[in-house]
Amino acid sequence: MNLALKDIRHGLFRFVLTCLGLGLLMTVVLAMIGIYNGLVADALAVVKAPAADVWVVEAGTRGPFAEASSIPADTRDTVARMPGVAEAGAINYQNVEASHAGRTLRLYVIGFEPGRPGGPQRIVAGRGIGTSHFELVADRKTGLVTDDTVRLGRNRFTVVGLTEGAMNSGGDPAVYMTLADAMALQTELDPADQRVQAARGAGSVKSASVAAVIVRVKPAADIDLLTATLRQWKHLAALSQAEQETILLASVVDKARRQIGLFLGILLAVSAVVIALIIYTMTMEKLKQIATLKLIGAPDRTIVGLIVQQALILGASGWGIGLVLILLVKDVFPRRVVLEPFNVAVLAGIIVVVCLAASGLGVRAAMKVDPATALGS
Amino acid sequence: MALGDILVDVEGVAKHYGEGDTRVDALRQVDLQVHAGEVIALLGPSGSGKTTLLNIIGCILDPSAGRVALDGDPVYDGKWLRRDLRRLRLDKIGFVFQTHNLLPFLTAAENVSLVLDLAGWPPDKGRARARELLDYLEVGHRAPVKPALLSGGEAQRVAIARALANRPRIILADEPTAALDSKRAQLVMDLLRKLAVEQEACIITVTHDEKIFDRFDRLIHLRDGRLVDE
Numbered sequence: 069m070n071l072a073l074k075d076i077r078h079g080l081f082r083f084v085l086t087c088l089g090l091g092l093l094m095t096v097v098l099a100m101i102g103i104y105n106g107l108v109a110d111a112l113a114v115v116k117a118p119a120a121d122v123w124v125v126e127a128g129t130r131g132p133f134a135e136a137s138s139i140p141a142d143t144r145d146t147v148a149r150m151p152g153v154a155e156a157g158a159i160n161y162q163n164v165e166a167s168h169a170g171r172t173l174r175l176y177v178i179g180f181e182p183g184r185p186g187g188p189q190r191i192v193a194g195r196g197i198g199t200s201h202f203e204l205v206a207d208r209k210t211g212l213v214t215d216d217t218v219r220l221g222r223n224r225f226t227v228v229g230l231t232e233g234a235m236n237s238g239g240d241p242a243v244y245m246t247l248a249d250a251m252a253l254q255t256e257l258d259p260a261d262q263r264v265q266a267a268r269g270a271g272s273v274k275s276a277s278v279a280a281v282i283v284r285v286k287p288a289a290d291i292d293l294l295t296a297t298l299r300q301w302k303h304l305a306a307l308s309q310a311e312q313e314t315i316l317l318a319s320v321v322d323k324a325r326r327q328i329g330l331f332l333g334i335l336l337a338v339s340a341v342v343i344a345l346i347i348y349t350m351t352m353e354k355l356k357q358i359a360t361l362k363l364i365g366a367p368d369r370t371i372v373g374l375i376v377q378q379a380l381i382l383g384a385s386g387w388g389i390g391l392v393l394i395l396l397v398k399d400v401f402p403r404r405v406v407l408e409p410f411n412v413a414v415l416a417g418i419i420v421v422v423c424l425a426a427s428g429l430g431v432r433a434a435m436k437v438d439p440a441t442a443l444g445s
Numbered sequence: 446m447a448l449g450d451i452l453v454d455v456e457g458v459a460k461h462y463g464e465g466d467t468r469v470d471a472l473r474q475v476d477l478q479v480h481a482g483e484v485i486a487l488l489g490p491s492g493s494g495k496t497t498l499l500n501i502i503g504c505i506l507d508p509s510a511g512r513v514a515l516d517g518d519p520v521y522d523g524k525w526l527r528r529d530l531r532r533l534r535l536d537k538i539g540f541v542f543q544t545h546n547l548l549p550f551l552t553a554a555e556n557v558s559l560v561l562d563l564a565g566w567p568p569d570k571g572r573a574r575a576r577e578l579l580d581y582l583e584v585g586h587r588a589p590v591k592p593a594l595l596s597g598g599e600a601q602r603v604a605i606a607r608a609l610a611n612r613p614r615i616i617l618a619d620e621p622t623a624a625l626d627s628k629r630a631q632l633v634m635d636l637l638r639k640l641a642v643e644q645e646a647c648i649i650t651v652t653h654d655e656k657i658f659d660r661f662d663r664l665i666h667l668r669d670g671r672l673v674d675e
Contacts, residue, residue: 069555069562071548078550078591360546363505364607365535366563439505442546443496443619 071370072377075354086346087385093339094390095397097415100335102398102405104328109406111237111321114176115312118159118186121291122283123307124298130307132161132279133237134319139304141251141276144181150297152289157184158278160250163240168218173210175243176236177220179250185282188244194229201249205229209241220245221253237320239403247278336418343386343419344426347379351430355437362439371434376427383423387416449481450517452614452647453502458511460497460670471497473670475511481614481645484638484660486652489667495651496619498667502649503538503617504530516614535564539608539646541637543620545600547592553579553603554588560610578606582636598629605633609640616641618650627656634660 076083115133123132124139124147131137141158148156160179165172180186182197188205194214197203204225206212216227225245234242245253285291291308298306307315317325351358358371391412398405460472472494479485487495500506501513504520504527513521516537520527527533534540547556554575561571579585582602584595592600601621608616618637622630634650634657641648650661658664666673 069551069559069568071550071559074555075550356546357548360542360548362531363503363534363540364560364563365531365533367531370563440500443500443505443540443542 070377071374072381075374076378076381083382087382087389090343090346090382090386091389091393093342094386094415094419095393097332097335097339098390098394098407098412099398099401099405100328100332101411101415102394102407103401103403104325104332105406105408105411106404107237107321107324107328108317110235110239110404111316112313113233114161114178114236114242115309115316117189117234118157118282119189119284120185120282120309120312121285122295122298122309123312124156124281124283125279125305125307127301127303127305129305130315130319132159133312134315137279138277139279139281141247141278143278143304144184144281147281147283147298150294152285152294154284154286154289155185156281156283157181157186158247158281159186160247160254160279161236162250162254163236164220164253166218166220168212168216171211173212173218174240175210175220176240177250177253178234178242178244179247179253179278180244181247185284188229188231188234190231191229192232194227196229197244197246198228200246202226203228203245205231205244207234207241207243208232209235210243212243222256223249223252225249235404237316251276251278340418340422343383343422344429346382347375347423347426348429348433350378350382351375351434355434356442358434359437359439359442362437363442368435372431375430375434376424379423379427379430380420383419387419449483449645451478451514452481452516453477453479453649454512454514455498455502456512458498458501458508458513460494460501460506460509470670472501472508475667475670475672477665477672479615479647479649481647482642483662484634484641484648484650485663485665486650486658486661487665487667488652493667494670495667497670499617499619499649499651502615503540504534535560535611537613537615539611539613539616541601541605541608541616541618541621543623545592545597545604547595547600547604547607549592552589552591553584553595553599556592556603557606557610560607564611574610575606578609579603582606597624598633601625601629601633602636605636605640609644612644614644614646616646616648618648618652620652620654621650622652622654622657630654630657631660
C-alpha cells in the first residue's frame, strides 16, 4: 500500500495547487537560466557568425566589440596577401534606429564585403545581397520580411533576405548590408547638415576606415605566428577567435552575466528554502498520523517512504510544470531564452537534492515523534 | 471463569520523571497479571499512573525499574530485551484510542488492511481479513468510506477492527468509549469482550466511564502510582 500516493490523492486539490506554485517558481528559475544562456549566446553570436580565425583591429584596442576600432579599409588587401591567409574581409558594425510600420526598430548594422568573410551565416528566406547598394539581409527578430523597405540614414533599403540568430550582445537584431553602404551610413550627413557644413566651408566628413578585418586561415596555418606578425605593424592589433570570445564574455557582457548569475543563485536559494519549507510543513501536519503509524507497528522505512516519496513527487511535479510553462512562453521574452538539456537536467538534480535534504528535516522530526502522542485525544 | 494463559505479566514496575526535588513518581512497584480472555479496567484519578502503565505495557514508554513479560516472552528486565519494539507491537498488541486515530487518507478497509500489510500479509488476504472484520463489526457497508464520513461509533468500530486485524493477544484501550453515547459505549465494550473471548486475548482499558464498569472482569484502581485495590 503506497501511503504517499494515498495521502496525495486524499488532498489532491491542495497538493496540485502546491505543485503549481512550485512549478511557477521553477518557471522563473528556468527562465533565469535561459536568459543567462541567451545573454552569453547572443554575445557570442556576433563573434561566431563570421567564422573567423583572426580579427585584425586597431592597435591598442580590444575592438571591435569591447572598444571602438578603426583601421584603414585597405588593410584587408594587405592582410589577404599574408602567408597562411585563406581569405579576408573588412567589416563594420554600428547601431542605428529606424522607423518601420509605425514602430521604432533598433538595429545592429553589419557592413561586409559580399563574397568575403563577414556576411550572414545562412539565408532562411529570400536571397543574399546581390547588388552593391541598398539591399539588406535582416534577422527575423527585426520583424522585417522580404521586400520590406526601411529608411536608414539618407537611403531606403530593401530587405532581400532573412537570416536567424544574428544580433549583438545587447540583443539588438542584426541587418547585413554591403560595406560601402555601411560606411556611407556611418559617415554621410543628412542633406540639411551637409548644406550647413558646406556653408561653413568644411568638406564632408568621409573616412575609408573599417572596424576590423576578419581573417580565415588556410588549413595547417600557424595562427599564433600570423597574429604575432600582424602585431608587428604598429597601427594594427590581432586577436584570435578564442581571445575575441573571451573579451566579449569577460568584458562586454561580464556585469550583466554576473548580475543574472547572482540573481539566479539567489533564486535557487529561495527555491530551495521554499521547497524545504513546504515539505517540512507537510510532514509537521502529519505528526499525529506518523505517531499512529509508529504505534501500530509501522517500521521506519514506511514513514521515511511516505515523506521522501511525497517530497520527490512534489519536486518532480514542480520541475515538470516549470519546464512545460517555460517552453510555452520562452518565445514571448524580448531577449533570447536558451535552455540546454544539460541545464534542465542540472536543475532536476538540484531539486532532487533539495527535496532529499528537506525530507531529511521532515524525517528527523518524524523519527523524534513519540508514538505515545497518538494515544492523547 | 477459568483463567487462560498469562498474557501480561508486570512485576515491580516503576516509572519516575526527573530527579531530586523535581522527581515525580508516576508508578511505584506495580504488579499486575492479566490472563487470556480477561477484560480489565484501569481506574483512578488524573495523574494516578493509568496511562503510564498502559504505555509501558504497550512498549512505548521505558519503565524506570521492574520486569514486563508479554504473551509469555520477557520484554523488559531493567532494559528492553527486544530490539524491534514496533514489530513486537505489530505482532502482539492492538491499540484502541480515545479518538479513533484512523488515517484520514485511507478508507475504512484500508485502515484495517494497513496493519496486515505492515505485518507482511499478502494484499488479497489482507483485504479479505479487513472486510471480514468490518462485516463482523457491522461496518462492512462503510468499507470504502474515508474516516471523515464515518459517525463516531462507526469510526470506533473500524478502529477496533484495525486493533484486532493481526490477531494480537493483548488489546490496550485508552478511553475507548469517551467519544460515544452510553448505548454505543456498552455496545463497543460488549464487542471487545466477545472478541477477547473468541481470540483468547486480554483487554486492558483505561476508562472513567462508570456506565461500562459492569462490562469488566476486574476493576483495578491506581492512586499516586500504586495499585490500591481490585
